[in-house]
Amino acid sequence: MTVKIGIIGIGQQGSMYASVMKNGKFMGMDTGTVEGLELAAVCDISEERKAWAEKEIADVPFFTNHIEMLDSGLIDAVLVVTPHYFHPVMAMDAMDRDIHVLCDKPAGVYTKKVKEMNEMAASKPHLKFAMMFNQRMNPLYLKLKELMDSDVIGSIRRTNWLITTWWRPEGYYQMSDWRATWEGEGGGVLINQAPHQIDLWQWLCGMPTKVTAKAAYGSHRNIAVEDDVTALVEYENGATGAFITCVHDLAGTDRFEILGDKGKIIVEDSKKIILKKLNDTEQNISNNLSFEDMKRLFMGGGLGDVISEEVFEFDNVWGLQHFDVLKNFAAAVSDGAELVAPGAEGIKALSITNAMHLSSWLGEEVSLPIDEDLYFEKLQEKIEEEKIAKAQEA
Template identity: 80%
Template sequence: MTLKIGIIGLGQQGSMYASLLKHGAIPAFGIETGTIEGVELAAVCDISKERMQWAAENLFNVPCFENHIEMLDSCLVDAVMVVTPHYFHPTMAMDAMERDIHVLVDKPAGVYTKKVKEMNKMAESKPHLKFAMMFNQRVNPLYMKLKELMDEGTIGDIRRTNWLMTTWWRPEGYYKMSDWRATWNGEGGGVLINQAPHQIDLWQWLCGMPTKVAAKASYGSQRNIAVEDDVTAVVEYENGATGSFITCVHDLTGTDRFEIFGDKGKIIVENSNKVILKTLKDSEQNLSKNMSFEDVKKIFMGAGLGDIVTEKEFEFESKWGYEHFEVIKNFTSAITDGKELVAPGAEGIHALSITNAMHLSSWLGEEVSLPIDEDLYFEKLTEKIEEEKLSEEA
């Protein structure tokens, strides 16, 4: 039996997924993944006539629709990928679930958690359907290794986490590609909602959800946009540990460095391709209590750590496009063979909760607790949208 997949939205990402499913390759990017056995690209949908023309020229006889409801009602698809502007993700996912169609939603899950909760609730009512998120970095071998280390308690209880992720440089021209991009009304935010969701998902997937968030965000500070282009956030976890997340779109020589510090060691990730693991022979508390004066003196003199610290390095190769393909393959295997999802759709709300908390904290100028006041968030978001409309009219 062939699993028939439809794609809603043929922008940059949607057209990439269509090419992978139809041809098993994206020649322009030098990506060749091969097709997925027993899976067929059965239909595509986009409201843009230009994108429909692209589909006709590149997808060869795949039915094209301008209305996603017509595609869902066509009986041509068993599953869909939702790859549209963010506000439409929950609504279109629910439209598919309503018709007993499996759903893979591109990141983020939506713009605000109140709407995503509706999507998750419908998914709960349809346990026979597979519902997944395109968190492709969860299948990155490096982060799979980190997940294994964290689940095994290799570095003990978390004391602090820090992620400096400023490799999202975007020129002014990027924001002119689509009129919905980098707007409150069309995209629902900037770097936090567009570029950083993968890292924010990994952050909580590996380290858990924070309980408090305080963020300083700059809006249109270095780019001619209304939404955030630079963010510094500090979080607190249930055990009292702290964390920070820093990101922006205007650092041309950007940095990607992630540290997880525990009471039994530390994990350092450099450029998402190298892991440095430092483990202690005992917890830092016990070492502090039981270390002799001579041992302490050796450490202060720059020696002696070798007796209590073990260091290992791991290097990984990651290629853009392949991990997206692996998530699609996992999603289809979950439908056909009952394989466990690497990124269940219900988990999409976690990263969005942190993003919403960062926005709200910056708007209010104060620390906020999780879960946030969702009504207050929606009220403030609506104010941003109205301000944006007035600015456009002026």
């Protein structure tokens, strides 16, 4: 079965999906079309995007109203690639018409609305609902998931992710009026770039229970939303974690560490996994260390006999994993394959993002699940402040 899919939103990202599905082209590379998917329609409100579609995907029906596309009978499934506030709204419009949904990240801007989407999806189990969490298809993170599920490093004690490779120049924020605004996008680096890592973080390590965050808003870019974030989290077992990201580090660092009581995993630049395994739990090693071993350790001799190391290296092209998610979605719709990123899981990363925002706004630690009404109230305050600032600039 070939799944006939429509795309809502053919801006920068949506047009990339359309080009691959229709022409088998991605950034000048011949990737081939996506097995199991046929691009059957596209939708956008922009005249500029309509002109692009007429030139690049000329025989694909174009709509300016997503409801008309959903009601056209041309599509079995839809890919939602619009500004973030519209993700749950348009996903629910599709589900209401028994159309399968693949939603670009994030699931939405605030969890209260995403819960509505998840509840509708749960009421329609015959439909496939997935998230475009493309890095779940990255071979490195699939290997890391395998290692974490095997309990190779034991109970988690600490997780740290320093991810500052999301550098964006000032001109990036002038590309669209909605980008990097509270009203149009619902946030900055946490809602736009970092959802990739925040989803992987919880997918691999579980959900935290408490969050404390310090976010800087427009500190290095002329935007109202966050461009620099440092967050600390606590897990149910008492383990701690840190997440640091920004858009102004041109040198950039991508380093992810997971410390367990039986070892440690280090991920460098999303290309190398270093696995350090202990031959016993750290606590047992500590309790049973002999005096001679202690002297050797303190003299710089190390404990090489209790630690072994494995290295896994990967050479991945960023972006190609998007197409693996598309293939997985097509297989799920046509053959019942298991989804690698079920749509209902989108709320998890967003819950962490909302908690980081709320903690920074309140200047205090917040617990998960957060107070959703309070979050929405504070978000509306940010939107109003933004409107006032724009009016004063005009």
